[in-house]
Amino acid sequence: MRGCRGCQPYSLPPCNHHVSGDLPNCSHPFSPTPECVKECSPGYHNTYEKDKHFGVLEYRVLGETSIMRELYYHGPVTATFTVYSDFPSYKSGVYTHRHGPSLGGHAVKLLGWGTENGLDYWLAANSWNTNWGDQGFFKIAKGRNECGFESYIVTGLPLET
Numbered sequence: 001m002r003g004c005r006g007c008q009p010y011s012l013p014p015c016n017h018h019v020s021g022d023l024p025n026c027s028h029p030f031s032p033t034p035e036c037v038k039e040c041s042p043g044y045h046n047t048y049e050k051d052k053h054f055g056v057l058e059y060r061v062l063g064e065t066s067i068m069r070e071l072y073y074h075g076p077v078t079a080t081f082t083v084y085s086d087f088p089s090y091k092s093g094v095y096t097h098r099h100g101p102s103l104g105g106h107a108v109k110l111l112g113w114g115t116e117n118g119l120d121y122w123l124a125a126n127s128w129n130t131n132w133g134d135q136g137f138f139k140i141a142k143g144r145n146e147c148g149f150e151s152y153i154v155t156g157l158p159l160e161t
Contacts, residue, residue, distance in 0.1 A: 006044075007040035007041065007046065007048055007051040008040060008041055008043060008051070011034045012031060012034070014129040015129065016089045016128075016129065017088070017128035017129065017132065019132060021129075021131045021132075022131065033036050050108060051075060053158055055156040055157065055158055055159060056157055056159045057157045058155070058156035059156065060153065060154050061077060061107070061153040062145050063150075064142065065111070066089055067124065067150065067153050068113060070153070070155060071112055074157070075152050076109050076111050076125075076152070076155075077154065078107055078109065078110065078155060079107065079108055079109075079124060079149055079150075079152070080106065080107045080108075080148075080151075080152045081106060081108075081140075081146075081151075082104075082105060082147045083102070083103045083104060083105070083106045084097045084099075084100050084101065084102055084103065084147065085103055086100045087103070087147075090134075090138050092133075093116065093117075093139065094116055094117075094119045094121040094140065094141055095138055095139060095146070096141045097138075097146065108124045108126050108127065109124060109125040109127075110122055110123075110153065111123045111124060111125060111137075113142055116139065119138075120141070120142040121139035121140060121142050122140050122141075122149065123137065123138075123139055123142060124137065124138055124139075125137055128136060
């Protein structure tokens with residue numbers, strides 16, 4: 001149950017996205033979607049049905065202040081943005097696109113915000129792996145829609161049980 005924090009462990013193994021490292025390279029096209037197994041791992045404290053969560057409302061968040069308010073009151077949101085060829089080599093600091101063509105779009109978990117060396121940033125978790133970036137996290141310039149980061153923020157509210 002390596003890394004299992006819920007009903008089922010994440011079934012796809014970690015891999016290197018766009019960079020070389022100590023993990024195998026991700027296969028392209030990606031592996032097929034795993035079959036849905038409707039039972040929890042042995043020893044988990046809940047049943048599959050009781051562990052499922054449902055949403056009642058999904059919505060888009062527009063504007064820097066509204067994004068900050070949403071994070072403060074409801075927690076992480078999803079941000080989509082354009083990945084450029086200089087992004088995969090990010091290691092630390094506040095990312096700003098400097099050079100290179102677009103590699104495509106990407107979605108990440110937006111967790112918060114801060115300021116580093118006078119530059120405001122958003123803090124996000126990337127899904128590529130924990131060997132990428134700053135242990136799987138990155139900071140991206142805030143307040144100027146860097147790479148379209150502030151253009152499409154989506155989230156939702158859970159069904160209260």
